[in-house]
Amino acid sequence: MSVSAPDSTTDGFLTLFGRRSYLLFLSGRFCGVLATGSQAVIIGWEVYEIARQTMSVAEASFMVGMIGLAQFLPLFALTLFAGETADRYDRRYILAACFATQLLTAAGFAGHSEFGGGLWPIFALAALFGCARAFFQPAASALGPMLVPRHLLPRAIATNSLAAQLASILGPALGGLLCAASPSLGYGVCSGLYAIAGTCALLIRANTRPVVEPGRSRVAQIREGLGYLWANKLVLGAISLDLFAVLLGGATGLLPVFARDVLDIGPQGFGVLRASPAVGALVVAGYLALSPIRSRAGVKMLLAVALFGVMTIVFALSRSFLLSAAALAVLGGADMVSVYIRQSLVQIATPDRMRGRVSAVSTLFIGASNELGEFESGVAARFLGPVGAVAFGGAGSLLVTGIWSRLFPPLRKADRLV
Template identity: 75%
Template sequence: MADTGTFATTSDNDALFRRSYVLYLTGRFCGTLATTSQAVVIAWEVYEIARGAMSVAEAAFAVGMIGLAQFLPLVALTLHAGEVADRHNRRLILTLCYLAQFLTAVGLALHLEFGSGLWPVFALSALFGSARAFFQPTASALGPMLVPPRLLPRAIATNSLVAQLAGILGPALGGVLCAVSPLAGYAMCAGLYACAAASARLIRANTQPVVEPGRSRATQIREGLEYVWGNKLVFGAISLDLFAVLLGGATGLLPVFARDVLHVGPEGFGALRSAPAVGALLMAGCLAVRPIRRHIGLKMFGAVAVFGLMTLLFAFSESFLFSAACLAVLGGADMVSVFTRQSLVQIATPDRMRGRVSAVSTLFIGASNELGEFESGVTARFLGPIGAVAFGGIGALIVTGVWARLFPSLRKADRLT
């Protein structure tokens, strides 16, 4: 936490939770740094391999397949993962997720050194997606256990600040390592995942959720779905993010833009991947100091509209600096939407259901990132990379207008309560 003294009291118990939250943030930083670096290395490796034997459009489709490989296990496992996070020790689950991601990085390094072809990369991406299916709801449910409820909005913003800082450094670092040696990139990611696992293992606060006896897993999963469906503010915010990111995500095609549109190579690719995180980091810093307190609905819809507009401008840009600026503004707008959604989900949801509700949110939002990359790859196959990104930006703008009509309660929402 930027100001860990905020959580300090005279109580030894509060000191324990303060230390636990610092360890939680340390693991989050190392894990996110590894994930964002690894995403750059994988995408560049796949595009380089595919581009040697395919056209630009076909190679872009191959990059999109990485997203599909991660999306399928995410869809299959996330709801079950939410129920697991509400039944078992969340610290232990988080540690195991980091270890699984560590094994993925080791496998990718071994394939690069001794293997060939793209299918092993897709298989390891599916393993990574399986680990992320359990990681997202567990991490989202664990964080609120480690801070006082009155400080939760600030903790959410600070958690985002830490994640976005790693999101800036990771892609830039991954791009540099791609230019030097992708093997070094995978080795660094493995080391970071090991550090994240160690940080999670050292958390000493009680992270065992209160389990309701006599309730089947199917019943608990159904309760999580019913809760999200019944809360129109939460459902509207989650589904708005889903379709905006699904249609408007341009990150899946950044290797294509870096190599064949802007001609900036792997270093430029890493910088482009970092640009949204730069904007998100600046916005997260503002939200940590001055969280959104009024007119949250209008501000969320405005942010998603800016997200779509920046995606559209990026599609037709021929300037590296202007493209990076569009992505930075896009990232800042996305952070406003993420902050609002996470606050609605975590503040309004009782702790006993946080894993399941976070799982539904992960299924919508986390899966939309991977599926969005696949959608971009498929669309690029028919419209070309520029047409695919432009199509997504227009789609995000249309979704914003439609959702403003479908969810008037979200549009008129005033305060985070």
Template identity: 60%
Template sequence: MPEHVQDDVVPSARALLKERDYLLFWCSRWTGSFATQIQSVAMGWHMYALARQTRSVEESAFLVGMIGLAAFVPVFLLTLPAGEIADRHDRKKVLLLCLTGEIASVLTLAIATWKGVASVPLLLGIAALFGASRAFFAPANTALGPMLVPRKLLPRAIAWNSLAWQTASIAGPAAGGLLVGLSPAHAYFTVIGLYLLAIFSVTMIRKNAKPEVQPGSRWALMVEGLQYVWRQKIVFGAISLDLFAVLLGGATALLPVFARDVLHVGAEGFGILRAGPAMGATAVALWLAANPIRRQAGHFMFAGVAMFGVATCVFAISRQLWLSVAALAVLGGADMLSVYIRQTLIQLVTPDPMRGRVAAVSSVFIGASNELGEFESGVVARLLGPVGAALFGGVGALFVTGVWAMLFPALRKADRLE
């Protein structure tokens, strides 16, 4: 590494470690993400196991996808008030209320599972409650982070935030696979403990977490957030590219199906598959944390989305566990690259009083790409089968990359992330 790069990297990394409140925020993000990953694995596997008792593979895959739709609908309906609340109220208190709601919903599911009365409708209802909580959690969490670090450290802090998510995404699916191997109830009770740790970390943050409230009615503030995203074409292009690429290429939603009926590797293999994308994403996040992108950001972003599509196609046709995991790792690394660039662009150009509303709009796009992507994968799997659905998604992601490169030339030519 050139000497001038080393001189820039090392002090910034050390400076982050001196930010006590940011470290607490990072810990809450890691434990919360770890819990979310275990919960996602457990609910997906639990739904598929319940459905397969009376339904075909295709119908069961469809119901797994319905979890994503159930979680997304509240996010879509609540996004505008959630963003406005994050820009008007103490963001730390919003996070604490959301985490409390998540504990209540998971506790309900844990008790029902322990007593043997869990059902498909109950899983869908809990997914909807979880989505409602996440609708408010996402903008408050995204907006709180930049309040805890100096602006010059923001790009590096974003990389470390992503690293918290990705390392939790490695440990979470693996732990979730082991826990559901015992029983889904074990997984749900573990999730509750992790959410309690996240609550403790948030309560220890000392800095003021209430934003400077802008004048105007609540409706006017909501509309202002939408207008800002629409007018900032680079921001709109970045989040919409992620929306459609991941919406079509959501192969991870089908992992329970691939693990059980395509690769035949069981719950343990399912946990390994779920960890695959996070392993690749963590490697890229570590590299970005030490070597932030300085030039040609737009080119890197489009290359990452294209590689995401190619890796999805490889995963679709693979029949070996090692190749499937490798394809998922490449998929995760490529997605991490595009996510890092998108989040950095949004945070750098958005003023703090608007971060909650802009983050809420962004969370809808992210939620649509993830949760609706799961639903889309379930629907296509019912028509084409799981392999056909994954292959369709990979080709679709490549198509979207080419179209967006033509529709948003400013995004393609975006250069510096400083």
């Protein structure tokens, strides 16, 4: 099975954007990512500010990292069940329920910001947000391919990533501005965006209910998905590489520390740093939408992850705001290549009836690399300091890339995305 059928770029985009259900899906995802990016900036800044009132820089850095752990634990506990749910029930209603839950958490953050209450309510709300994310990603990943012709799926994956990265750029920048004005106002804006996203999901008019084999138990469904993933070493190597490389090399969780105490650039500068990886990813996603990867996919993924590690080290050692932002932008572009290849492998090679379960495992790996990576950064910063922790993580990413190129020969030798 090849990645795509021959079609011109213009005709492909006209067909893709002429589908109302796909545009609603894309719009809802854009609003959801915009809200999540804005909210993450505000939460990170508030937690660090509250913690710094009574804690040292290292201890406050640890508390920022705890946000990632609070979101990851429910993701870890619920993801397999969430994947099976996405393969059993109507996926658009699952998305709408997730957006409604995220709206409630944003309202809770707003109330806490307005009336106070310490750090623990923030962690509790972050855990509830993690529950919504556990169900959201498998359903969203499985829903998208149902809304477009199969030969346009690679272009749809790149376009979806393009919209998500654009929102990832605007979200942190918007979050920084709103945080400087009023955190509670920022959370209110996020609530409105989640409401729009949920409405878009409900307006999708397509058959989004998966075909379920009668008499199949949940345990059997989950076991089947795990068995498929274990048998496909190429997909397993791709998503596990992303897990360990980003788990070690993620610097996002410590950006508030760098903005406040290393670079001294305030909340607005923090918003720029938070958006910089998405700027690089946006450029690369745009290129991939026009010119999808057609050869040497495995080598390109390994090189991209290695570049991710190098740029992480550059960011850690930089004392220039412009150099730091540039390093993060290159880092984001490299990560986009890895994300594109991984998503293409998962979406194209997986039957529709199993997409939720396989996407759930991929989501678990991504969640571990992001949220758990923030926790790892916070713990490392407690002992090595923020600069040492990020530099150590970048070096770890390089090491993992070399090891994975040996452990997973099918990944290294992968040519076309099939």
